[in-house]
Amino acid sequence: ILAFFLLNSLLGCSLVFMVQGFYSASDDVVELNPSNFNREVLQSDSLWLIEFYAPWCGHCQSLTADWKKTATALKGIVKVGAVDADQHNSLGGQYSVRGFPTIKIFGANKNKPDDYQGGRNSQAIVDGALNALQTLVKDRMSGRSGGSDYSRQSGGGGGGSKKDVVELTDDNFDRLVLNSGEVWLVEFFAPWCGHCKSLEPEWAAAASAVKEQTKDKVHLGAVDATVHQGLASRYGIRGFPTIKIFKKGEEPEDYQGGRTRGDIIAGALDLFSDNAAPPELLEILNADVLKKTCDDYQLCVIAVLPHILDTGAAGRNGYLEVMMKMAEKYKKKMWGWLWTEAGVQMELEASLGIGGFGYPAMAAINARKMKFALLKGSFSETGIHEFLRDLSVGRGSTATVGGGALPNINSVEAWDGKDGELPVEDDYDLSDVDLDDIFDKDEL
Numbered sequence: 155i156l157a158f159f160l161l162n163s164l165l166g167c168s169l170v171f172m173v174q175g176f177y178s179a180s181d182d183v184v185e186l187n188p189s190n191f192n193r194e195v196l197q198s199d200s201l202w203l204i205e206f207y208a209p210w211c212g213h214c215q216s217l218t219a220d221w222k223k224t225a226t227a228l229k230g231i232v233k234v235g236a237v238d239a240d241q242h243n244s245l246g247g248q249y250s251v252r253g254f255p256t257i258k259i260f261g262a263n264k265n266k267p268d269d270y271q272g273g274r275n276s277q278a279i280v281d282g283a284l285n286a287l288q289t290l291v292k293d294r295m296s297g298r299s300g301g302s303d304y305s306r307q308s309g310g311g312g313g314g315s316k317k318d319v320v321e322l323t324d325d326n327f328d329r330l331v332l333n334s335g336e337v338w339l340v341e342f343f344a345p346w347c348g349h350c351k352s353l354e355p356e357w358a359a360a361a362s363a364v365k366e367q368t369k370d371k372v373h374l375g376a377v378d379a380t381v382h383q384g385l386a387s388r389y390g391i392r393g394f395p396t397i398k399i400f401k402k403g404e405e406p407e408d409y410q411g412g413r414t415r416g417d418i419i420a421g422a423l424d425l426f427s428d429n430a431a432p433p434e435l436l437e438i439l440n441a442d443v444l445k446k447t448c449d450d451y452q453l454c455v456i457a458v459l460p461h462i463l464d465t466g467a468a469g470r471n472g473y474l475e476v477m478m479k480m481a482e483k484y485k486k487k488m489w490g491w492l493w494t495e496a497g498v499q500m501e502l503e504a505s506l507g508i509g510g511f512g513y514p515a516m517a518a519i520n521a522r523k524m525k526f527a528l529l530k531g532s533f534s535e536t537g538i539h540e541f542l543r544d545l546s547v548g549r550g551s552t553a554t555v556g557g558g559a560l561p562n563i564n565s566v567e568a569w570d571g572k573d574g575e576l577p578v579e580d581d582y583d584l585s586d587v588d589l590d591d592i593f594d595k596d597e598l
Contacts (some may be wrong), residue, residue: 176218177236178209182225184235184506187242192381195235195260196345201290202233202260202284203270208240211254213274223276224283231585232283248346259286262293265345320375324382330375331400335371336423338400339409339418342379342386347394353413367419367451367488368426374418399407401429427486435477438494438502441563447490448521448560453545454490455480457533458503460513461496462574470569473514473533487546489518498566505556518545524559525552 177183186194186204195202205221207214214446215534225234239246239254247269249258255269255278266449322330322340331338341357343350361374369507379386379394389398389406397409411421438444438456448454459465459473475495481491494502496513503509506517516529527550544550555561 181236182229183222184233188245191245191554196217196264196381201235201287202235204235204237204258204260206237206239206254206256208254209238214255217255217274218574220274220276223537227276227280228283232287233248259381261290266342274490295342316358318365319358321376322377324384327385332483335402335540337429338375339422340375340377340398340400342377342391342394342396344380344394348394356413356415356418359415363419363424369488371430372422373428399425423486428518430485432478432482433491435474435481435491435493437568438492438499438563439568440565444492444560444563447492448519451488451490453518453520454492455516455518457493458496458508458513458515460491466573467571476535479535480542484542499563501561505561507540519555519568521560526555528550
């Protein structure tokens, strides 16, 4: 009995040792685990063929010899790995492994591997790997590629450019975010996270819109928290996706807004307006001022103010103050603000239908469409607010800029901030004028 017990024990130990020892260092199969998976697979440019197995699985045990043979045949061509998904179930769960053995191909997009559906002998597996390799090479030749960075994360179409999402890492985070002095919204994501994949097209679309509307003053970034674990640990990331707001000189705070592109854009613009200086109000001194302002901004708001002799400095400053208040109120719109004196830029007035009377006047130009709208109400905070509010929601009538292009602009001197002065005329001494030379006496 004792001998039988010892024999069973030895056989059991041998069986356990054999089952747990599927692959050894002498094999060409790379043993993968959570500690080396990111480094070996996700950050690699190689094509990987990976078996997810369980030591107790009979089919896995049967596959072992063919898997080793496959790894040897593909050595130097395709990487062949294996994950004990029973011991490292987090990796199995990450890639939706439901049965054993499961074989996945990690190709162009490492975050979205393909399931291998072919036969389970070495020849069939090698053929499948070479077909996947051929596809990868064709993709690279056509300019398509994949990898572990955010721009190659899986997801649907977006309406924005993924390149506008800044990929942040342990190496560049402090330099780009903390030392920039600008506002950042940073998403901490995990490639396997379903909610992160749903957010990705919204984040990309928002990044493009925010970049344009804030003139690249607010940035959207992304951190792969499974790769850059130091950053995730520094900021206490516990779930995915987590979005943090970083502002100069302040502790980061959690973003609490919605996860649609509209919600993200609105939140970013609020952050921008809270931290941005009011837009500059420029006098139209030459063609460059008008062109640059109207080209750089979605709308340029132009006021034509009465002549300085009609208002004096105090009156003009009053109009300019109203404009500055409106510029501050609408600064998140990122519009340009300009003014000129009545009669100075007559071609501009004519192209906008202002026509030499009714000052002060105001127009808003969309230079991309060469359309404009005129202020119909009073030149006051209330009147201008109603005018701009209607423009913001697409209401109000518009017309085409006269000539279909920005008009010629006169180069003038800037207003000196003083009251105007009537032109001084030369005095004439009439005592030396012989009136007989001017009028015919007979006609008098």
